[in-house]
Amino acid sequence: MIVLSSDMRQLLVDSGISVEKTCCISNWADTESICPVDRDNDFLQRHSLDRKFVVMYSGNPGLTQCLQDFVEAAALLQGESDVHFVCIGQGARRADLERQVKDLELANVSFFDYQPIEELAHSLSAADLHLIPLNKDLSRCLMPSKRYGILAAGRPYLVTAPEGCELFEITTRYQVGVTVPPDNPQLVADAIREAKSKPEQLREMRNRARDLAESKFTRKHSIDAFSQALMEVA
Numbered sequence: 001m002i003v004l005s006s007d008m009r010q011l012l013v014d015s016g017i018s019v020e021k022t023c024c025i026s027n028w029a030d031t032e033s034i035c036p037v038d039r040d041n042d043f044l045q046r047h048s049l050d051r052k053f054v055v056m057y058s059g060n061p062g063l064t065q066c067l068q069d070f071v072e073a074a075a076l077l078q079g080e081s082d083v084h085f086v087c088i089g090q091g092a093r094r095a096d097l098e099r100q101v102k103d104l105e106l107a108n109v110s111f112f113d114y115q116p117i118e119e120l121a122h123s124l125s126a127a128d129l130h131l132i133p134l135n136k137d138l139s140r141c142l143m144p145s146k147r148y149g150i151l152a153a154g155r156p157y158l159v160t161a162p163e164g165c166e167l168f169e170i171t172t173r174y175q176v177g178v179t180v181p182p183d184n185p186q187l188v189a190d191a192i193r194e195a196k197s198k199p200e201q202l203r204e205m206r207n208r209a210r211d212l213a214e215s216k217f218t219r220k221h222s223i224d225a226f227s228q229a230l231m232e233v234a
Helices: 006-014 042-046 068-076 094-103 117-125 146-152 166-173 185-196 199-216 219-233
Strands: 053-058 083-088 109-112 129-133 157-160 177-179
Touching: 042 117, 053 068, 053 117, 053 146, 068 083, 068 094, 068 129, 068 185, 083 185, 094 109, 117 146, 129 146, 129 185, 146 199, 157 166, 157 185, 166 177, 177 185, 185 199
Parallel strands: 053 083, 053 129, 083 109, 129 157, 157 177
Antiparallel strands: none
């Protein structure tokens, strides 16, 4: 049984599956087509965001993401005109989020549809800080695949993940982002404000993010791992 994270693997083992019958192989990003775009970014220029500190969620705004906390954080930062939240994607919760933004009369949140694959490098690189939600109840059941594209684009992220899960551990071990406890919009807002105040630290995280993508999360890494698993079974 092949799973995407050590948390998922432990969930199987705790359910009675023999550890020898499990294998952990991560998802990956196309690090050739998705790479950092630090100058002449079409997405930033097209949407007049090139002078903003862009906080981005890129992916499916579905039932499990708890993105309402990020909207509440946007409300707390509404007075800081240089901070802008961007949500890219379509999903079951998007209409609710747009309604929440409208009810709060937020001018610092924009919604966009999924971007064409050939423009992903520009859209992902448009963020100064990405958002990755992961609550405690789901940390053993999924690993956000958006993380790999973010790393390939050389961008840091803010993750609301419980301490001890794989996403938390990788974020802190490789220093590619910041961690905030789930269900606390005030701490999210504080972390965004602090990240904006430390541009040099963000640049270092950018470099580490791209290095991590190239060293551990390319398509070749995962294909080699699948090949090894299949040969062991055979």
